[in-house]
Amino acid sequence: xxxxxxLFNHKGGVSKTTTTFNLGWMLANKGKTVMLVDxxxxxxxxxxxxxxxxxxxxxxxxxxxxxxxxxxQDIYRGLAPAFESRPVLLEPVVCKSVKGQPxxxxxxxxxxxxxxxxxxxxxxxxxxxxxxxxxxxxxxNYLFMETAKKYxxxxxxxxxxxxxxxxxxNLLMTSDFFLVPMFPDYFSVMAAESLASILIQWAAWSRQxxxxxILREATYPFPxxxxxxxxxxxxxxxxxxxxxxxxxxxxxxxxxxxxxTSLLPVLKKNDMLLPTRLYEKVMFHESSQQPLFSEExxxxxxxxxxxxxxxxxxxxxxxxxxxxxxxxxxxxAGEVLEQTKKSMHQFQKLYSDGVDRIITLVENA
Numbered sequence: 001x002x003x004x005x006x007l008f009n010h011k012g013g014v015s016k017t018t019t020t021f022n023l024g025w026m027l028a029n030k031g032k033t034v035m036l037v038d039x040x041x042x043x044x045x046x047x048x049x050x051x052x053x054x055x056x057x058x059x060x061x062x063x064x065x066x067x068x069x070x071x072x073q074d075i076y077r078g079l080a081p082a083f084e085s086r087p088v089l090l091e092p093v094v095c096k097s098v099k100g101q102p103x104x105x106x107x108x109x110x111x112x113x114x115x116x117x118x119x120x121x122x123x124x125x126x127x128x129x130x131x132x133x134x135x136x137x138x139x140x141n142y143l144f145m146e147t148a149k150k151y152x153x154x155x156x157x158x159x160x161x162x163x164x165x166x167x168x169x170n171l172l173m174t175s176d177f178f179l180v181p182m183f184p185d186y187f188s189v190m191a192a193e194s195l196a197s198i199l200i201q202w203a204a205w206s207r208q209x210x211x212x213x214i215l216r217e218a219t220y221p222f223p224x225x226x227x228x229x230x231x232x233x234x235x236x237x238x239x240x241x242x243x244x245x246x247x248x249x250x251x252x253x254x255x256x257x258x259x260x261t262s263l264l265p266v267l268k269k270n271d272m273l274l275p276t277r278l279y280e281k282v283m284f285h286e287s288s289q290q291p292l293f294s295e296e297x298x299x300x301x302x303x304x305x306x307x308x309x310x311x312x313x314x315x316x317x318x319x320x321x322x323x324x325x326x327x328x329x330x331x332x333a334g335e336v337l338e339q340t341k342k343s344m345h346q347f348q349k350l351y352s353d354g355v356d357r358i359i360t361l362v363e364n365a
Contacts, residue, residue, distance in 0.1 A: 193263075
C-alpha cells in the first residue's frame with residue numbers, strides 16, 4: 001500500500017525541497033517506487049527536478065509546456081474538477097519522469113495551486129453545513145492516491161511550502177507520516193515550539209473531519225488517517241573535527257530540547273507518535289549502540305547532515321542528488337576533487353542510513 005510522507009516546517013529556509021529530492025532518490029535507489037509531489041506554489045521542486053530556471057528554456061521542456069499541454073500534468077489542473085465543481089471525476093495526473101532515476105516520478109507544482117487555499121479553507125470549516133463543499137477536503141488525498149496507483153508508487157513524498165494555511169493543514173493531516181526539516185538556529189527552536197500549538201488545533205480539526213458522515217461519504221472521502229511523526233532532520237551546519245562547531249551544536253541541542261519538551265507531548269496526546277520500541281529499533285548512538293530514542297533523548301533527529309557547500313549548486317545544475325554527482329559534474333581537480341568526493345560519499349552514507357530508518361519505521365508502523 002502506498003504511504004504518503006509530508007515534509008513540513010512553517011519556517012522557511014530549512015532545505016525541504018533539497019531533502020525531498022535526495023530522500024526520494026535514495027528511496028528509489030533502494031528499490032522503492034517514489035512519487036514526488038510539489039505542493040509549494042513557488043514550484044522549486046518542479047524546477048529542480050526538471051532543470052527549469054527563469055524564462056530561458058527550450059520549447060517542450062519549460063513550465064509553459066507543462067501547463068499548456070492537453071494532458072493534465074500538474075497539481076492545479078489535476079484538482080480543478082473538484083474545485084470548479086465540474087461533473088467529472090478526478091483522474092490521475094500525467095507525471096514527469098526523472099532523468100537518471102527510473103523508479104521516481106514528479107507530480108509538478110503550479111503557482112495557481114495557491115488559489116485553492118480560500119475555497120479549501122471554507123470547505124474545511126463549513127462542509128458540514130454546506131453540502132456542495134463536501135468533496136474538497138478529501139480531494140487532495142484522492143488525487144495523490146489515484147496518481148500513485150497509476151505509477152505503482154510505494155511512497156509519496158510531499159514537498160510543502162512554509163505556510164500555516166488550509167492547504168498545508170490538509171496535506172499534513174491526510175498524510176501517513178511526516179518529517180520536520182530544521183536548520184540549527186534560534187528560529188527553528190521557535191518553530192518547534194510553535195508547531196506544538198499548531199498541531200493541537202490541526203489534530204482537533206482532523207478528528208472532527210474524520211467523524212463527519214458528510215465527509216466520509218463524499219465522492220472524495222476524507223481519509224481516516226492520523227499522521228505519525230518520523231522525526232526531525234537537522235542539516236546545513238558547519239563542522240570542525242568531524243563534529244558540529246560549538247555555535248551550531250548549541251542550537252542543535254536547543255532544537256532537541258524543544259522537540260522533546262514542547263512538540264512530543266502534543267504528538268503523544270494526539271496519537272501522532274509511533275510506539276517507542278520502533279524508534280529504538282532504528283536509532284543508535286554510533287559509539288555506545290544505546291538507543292537514541294530512549295525516554296531521555298526522544299528529540300534526537302532521525303537524520304543529521306552538515307553543510308552541503310558547493311554540492312548543492314552542482315546538484316541543482318545537473319538535476320542529480322548530491323551523492324551521485326560525477327567527477328565531471330563536480331568540476332574540480334586534484335586535492336579539491338578528492339575532498340569534495342569524500343564529502344559526497346559522506347552524504348551518501350548519511351542519506352542511506354536515514355532512508356533505512358524511515359523504511360523500517362514505515363514498514364513496521
